[in-house]
Amino acid sequence: MATEVAAGTSRRKLLPIGNRQDQVYWLFVLPVLLCLLVFFLLPLFQVFWISLSDPAVGPDNYIKLFDNRAIKRVVLTTLRICTITTVFSVVIGYMIAFTVAIAPPRTRSMLMFAILVPFWMSVLVRAFAWVTLLRSEGVINSFLMSFGAISTPLSMTNNEFGVLVGMVHYMVPYAVLPLLASMDGINPSLIAASRGLGAGPVQSFVKIFMPLTKPGIFAALILVFIMTLGFFVTPIILGGGNTVMIAEYITVQMQQTLRWGLASALATALLVVVLLLIGALSRSMDMRKMLGGG
Amino acid sequence: MTMHDTQGDLCIENLVKQYGNLRAVDDVSLRIRPGEFLTLLGPSGSGKTTLLMMIAGFVAADAGRIGLGGRDITDLAPEQRNFGMVFQGYALFPHLSVRENVAFPLKIRRRPKSEVEAAVKTALDRVQMTHLADRLPRQLSGGQQQRVALARAMSFQPSLLLLDEPLGALDRKLRVDVQMEIKKLHQELGTTFIYVTHDQEEALSMSDRIVIFRQGRIAQIGTPSELYDQPQSRFVASFLGESDFIAGTVQSIDGGIARIATPAGEILQNGAKHPSIGSAITVALRPEKIALLAQPTADRRNCLPGRIIAWRYLGGHLSFEIAVEGIGPIRAEIAAAEGQPFLQEGKRAWLAWQPQDGVTVTEE
Ligand SMILES: Nc1ncnc2c1ncn2[C@@H]1O[C@H](COP(=O)(O)OP(=O)(O)O)[C@@H](O)[C@H]1O
Ligand SMILES: [Mg+2]
Numbered sequence: 001m002a003t004e005v006a007a008g009t010s011r012r013k014l015l016p017i018g019n020r021q022d023q024v025y026w027l028f029v030l031p032v033l034l035c036l037l038v039f040f041l042l043p044l045f046q047v048f049w050i051s052l053s054d055p056a057v058g059p060d061n062y063i064k065l066f067d068n069r070a071i072k073r074v075v076l077t078t079l080r081i082c083t084i085t086t087v088f089s090v091v092i093g094y095m096i097a098f099t100v101a102i103a104p105p106r107t108r109s110m111l112m113f114a115i116l117v118p119f120w121m122s123v124l125v126r127a128f129a130w131v132t133l134l135r136s137e138g139v140i141n142s143f144l145m146s147f148g149a150i151s152t153p154l155s156m157t158n159n160e161f162g163v164l165v166g167m168v169h170y171m172v173p174y175a176v177l178p179l180l181a182s183m184d185g186i187n188p189s190l191i192a193a194s195r196g197l198g199a200g201p202v203q204s205f206v207k208i209f210m211p212l213t214k215p216g217i218f219a220a221l222i223l224v225f226i227m228t229l230g231f232f233v234t235p236i237i238l239g240g241g242n243t244v245m246i247a248e249y250i251t252v253q254m255q256q257t258l259r260w261g262l263a264s265a266l267a268t269a270l271l272v273v274v275l276l277l278i279g280a281l282s283r284s285m286d287m288r289k290m291l292g293g294g
Numbered sequence: 295m296t297m298h299d300t301q302g303d304l305c306i307e308n309l310v311k312q313y314g315n316l317r318a319v320d321d322v323s324l325r326i327r328p329g330e331f332l333t334l335l336g337p338s339g340s341g342k343t344t345l346l347m348m349i350a351g352f353v354a355a356d357a358g359r360i361g362l363g364g365r366d367i368t369d370l371a372p373e374q375r376n377f378g379m380v381f382q383g384y385a386l387f388p389h390l391s392v393r394e395n396v397a398f399p400l401k402i403r404r405r406p407k408s409e410v411e412a413a414v415k416t417a418l419d420r421v422q423m424t425h426l427a428d429r430l431p432r433q434l435s436g437g438q439q440q441r442v443a444l445a446r447a448m449s450f451q452p453s454l455l456l457l458d459e460p461l462g463a464l465d466r467k468l469r470v471d472v473q474m475e476i477k478k479l480h481q482e483l484g485t486t487f488i489y490v491t492h493d494q495e496e497a498l499s500m501s502d503r504i505v506i507f508r509q510g511r512i513a514q515i516g517t518p519s520e521l522y523d524q525p526q527s528r529f530v531a532s533f534l535g536e537s538d539f540i541a542g543t544v545q546s547i548d549g550g551i552a553r554i555a556t557p558a559g560e561i562l563q564n565g566a567k568h569p570s571i572g573s574a575i576t577v578a579l580r581p582e583k584i585a586l587l588a589q590p591t592a593d594r595r596n597c598l599p600g601r602i603i604a605w606r607y608l609g610g611h612l613s614f615e616i617a618v619e620g621i622g623p624i625r626a627e628i629a630a631a632e633g634q635p636f637l638q639e640g641k642r643a644w645l646a647w648q649p650q651d652g653v654t655v656t657e658e
Contacts, residue, residue: 192352193385195372196456197399197446207398211389 044271047264054261061265071266074249081160081235081245082228085167090220092168093175094213100176101183115173123170127237130166131157134238158240166234174227175220182216183209222281226274246270302328302363304349304454304486309358311344311510318344320510321358326488328453331480333489335497336507337533342490343382345507346456349488351375362454373402378447378485380457384439386431392418392442393427399450417449420479437468444476448483455483458490473500494534498522506530513658527658531578538579538624540652544571551649557620561596562649569654576655583651584626586614586636587644595649600624602641605633616643 051061065071100111118126133139134156141153156162186209194204232247239245244252246266253263304326311319318341326332334342347353349360351372359368367375378399386395396417400410418424421441431439440460447455460476461469477500480487491497497504498518506513506521506529514521514530525531528539542556552568554561554575563577590597600616603623612633614626624645628636636643 187383187385189381189383189385190387192372193379193381193387194398195352196350196377196379196381198373198376198402198450199398200371200373203402207402208387214389 048268050260051264051268052261054264061261062269064262065265065269068262071249071262074244074246077160077243078229078245081163081167081231081243082225084164085171085228086221086225088164088168089171089175089224090179090217093172093179093220093224094217096172097176097179097183097216100180115176118170118173123233124237126170127166127234130162130169130238134162134165157238158242160239160243162238162240163235163243163245166238167228167231170231170234171224171228175224178219178223179213179216182213182219186212219281222277226277226281229270229274302453303361304488305361306345306349307359307361309345309348309360310356311341311348311353312356317510319348322510322512323358324505324512324515326486328486329484331477331487331489331500331502333491333497333501333504334507335491335494335504335534336513338492340507341510342492342507343458344510346458346488346490349454350377350379350456376450376452378450378452378455380440380443380447380455380460382458382460382462384431384443384460384463386439386442386446388431391428391430392423392434395431395442396446396449398446403450405450413449413451417445420448420482421445421475436463437472440464440472441475444479448479448485452485454486454488456488456490459492460489461491461493461496469496476500498534504534506533508533524653525578525655527656528576528578529658531653531655536581536625538581538584538626539655540577540579540621540624541657542575542577544569544573544575546571556598558598558600558618561598561652563652563654564650565654574657576657577652578655579647579652581613581625581627582611583647584624584628585646586616586626586628586633587646588635590644591646596645596647596652598645600643600645602636602639602643604639605637612637614643616645618645 052059054061065075096111096115100108100115103111131138135141136153136155136157138156140156141150144150145153156165190208190212191204194208195201199207230247231245232251235243235245236248239248250263250266250270253259253266306322306324306326309319309322310317320341322341322345334345336342344353348355351367351370351374355368359366361367362375387398390398393414396414397410400413405413414427415424418427421444423438423441423445426434426438431442434442440463443460447457457476461472464472473496476487476489480500489497489500501518503515503517504521505515508529513533514526516524521530521534525534525537528537531537531539540554540556540561542554542561545553545555545560547553547568550564550566552563552565552575554563554577561577563575569575587597590599598618598621600618603615603617605615606613607630608627610630612628612630614628614633614636616624616626618624626645
């Protein structure tokens with residue numbers, strides 16, 4: 001009985017139809033909904049339609065996704081880069097989040113600032129900054145060569161390595177936020193209890209702290225993976241055409257080879273994968289809480 | 295400084311913990327005997343938790359030392375002290391079942407599997423939680439979580455059990471039940487219990503000895519009845535139970551009885567060590583020691599006049615508030631039948647008691 005009432009009220013909040021106040025509310029939201037419909041959903045539907053109708057009506061483009069060798073290579077490259085980026089970002093993010101979580105308040109706000117600054121920096125700027133650091137005549141190579149640590153420059157750009165560095169760097173803050181949220185949620189007295197009951201610091205970390213951050217780890221993994229799937233600028237600049245990921249490949253199909261149907265099919269497939277992952281993510285965690293919001 | 299602890303004594307010597315300008319624990323010395331139920335009692339913020347955390351090893355001492363059975367453990371890591379601990383709020387591991395929580399200290403100690411199972415069962419049986427062994431902590435009520443925390447703290451048979459306000463989150467009725475259970479557990483286990491609370495009734499009903507804390511310092515140590523009957527300071531007399539205070543000046547001392555001049559008249563007070571003649575003195579008096587009389591009488595040797603201000607009916611007895619000229623309001627608890635004639639505001643009454651009923655206390 002009580003649950004029925006609760007469900008009833010929450011449903012009314014979700015679908016605010018009926019009283020006058022709610023109608024005014026809809027009036028304000030309507031323009032936004034219309035914009036979304038005209039400029040987002042319709043084009044999206046058009047993309048889907050193109051994927052089924054260009055050059056001929058039918059599922060040909062989707063079949064091609066599975067037996068075209070070039071596409072297979074791009075997909076595999078994308079999955080490999082995204083997986084490696086995700087793992088490194090989450091591992092590095094975990095260490096940073098842990099440092100922040102145990103830092104005293106003043107240090108913490110400084111660290112948080114450092115973590116959030118990249119959010120305000122253009123991805124383009126960051127990719128070029130890495131080029132400056134990593135290229136043959138770049139800062140790192142000339143430094144290493146200046147005292148003879150290496151004789152020929154290491155090749156760190158125009159390849160997968162460069163892409164990975166740029167992408168991990170971009171993604172780490174996104175990994176930190178959900179991880180930090182889950183660490184902040186841990187009651188410090190649990191760790192004290194673990195120590196008091198005989199577990200050393202390492203054991204307490206492995207047996208108590210880590211397991212309690214599992215939802216955060218899961219969220220970080222999926223969030224970072226989703227975001228890396230769509231990477232475009234960083235692979236182009238740091239990969240120099242040698243490391244082609246899906247987003248770049250789609251652009252090439254659209255702008256150069258003009259195979260719009262295939263490009264649309266790829267885009268649609270990517271969208272479906274991302275939506276499935278978001279579904280898994282939102283099921284495991286409250287999204288707003290995960291991103292540190294209120 | 296040497297430690298003269300006998301076998302198994304926990305010996306705390308001149309312990310200090312400083313937080314900025316605040317001395318949370320200020321020069322505390324204490325000896326706890328094996329098997330004792332010792333309660334740290336004091337108002338919130340008086341340093342009880344800090345001292346307990348220092349004993350557990352979570353808070354480092356700024357000065358002083360802690361010894362256990364002759365061994366200095368001041369700088370020993372918490373996990374090496376082998377003390378059981380029940381935290382404020384229980385601190386059960388939310389991702390582990392009741393059984394796994396209780397097994398945790400045993401598994402950490404790498405006890406053989408069969409032994410772990412047996413010990414977990416014994417501990418859960420003790421607190422009557424065996425039937426809920428597979429639940430997660432969040433599926434338990436507050437009282438049940440509290441029991442699991444107890445079982446976990448004792449499953450590995452620690453020599454010392456530290457409990458920080460373990461009943462703080464329970465409602466009143468449940469609290470009394472669990473008090474009895476903890477007391478029983480203490481008797482069965484024979485383990486030393488160090489118990490923190492700010493609830494005086496809890497302290498009085500459970501402890502072998504009580505340490506009363508005030509602003510990081512020990513105000514007084516003693517058995518519940520010692521503390522109740524012979525408080526040394528105004529603070530202890532008013533913190534543990536209720537007291538009336540009568541201040542005056544010592545006029546003469548005759549055979550252990552001091553004659554004290556107060557603004558309301560002269561009173562007599564028994565005592566072994568009275569302050570010198572002419573100095574100030576404060577007498578604490580429990581409200582239940584006071585009798586109300588319509589006329590002054592000779593067989594109660596202390597008699598002060600007053601007027602009834604207010605009264606409350608408390609079941610078996612009446613609690614009166616009586617204005618005494620020059621002293622202020624005095625509380626008296628009178629058996630309901632004897633109080634009947636005085637249920638009238640402004641009525642004159644005589645407060646009477648014997649010289650041995652009061653206790654001389656310091657003005658702190
Ligand atoms: N980590 C800390 N940092 C600063 N002050 C603290 C800290 N822990 C406790 N205190 C202060 O020390 C005093 C004693 O605290 P505590 O031992 O928790 O008291 P109690 O348990 O008796 O309520 C309080 O005034 C508290 O604010
Ligand atoms: Mg406390």
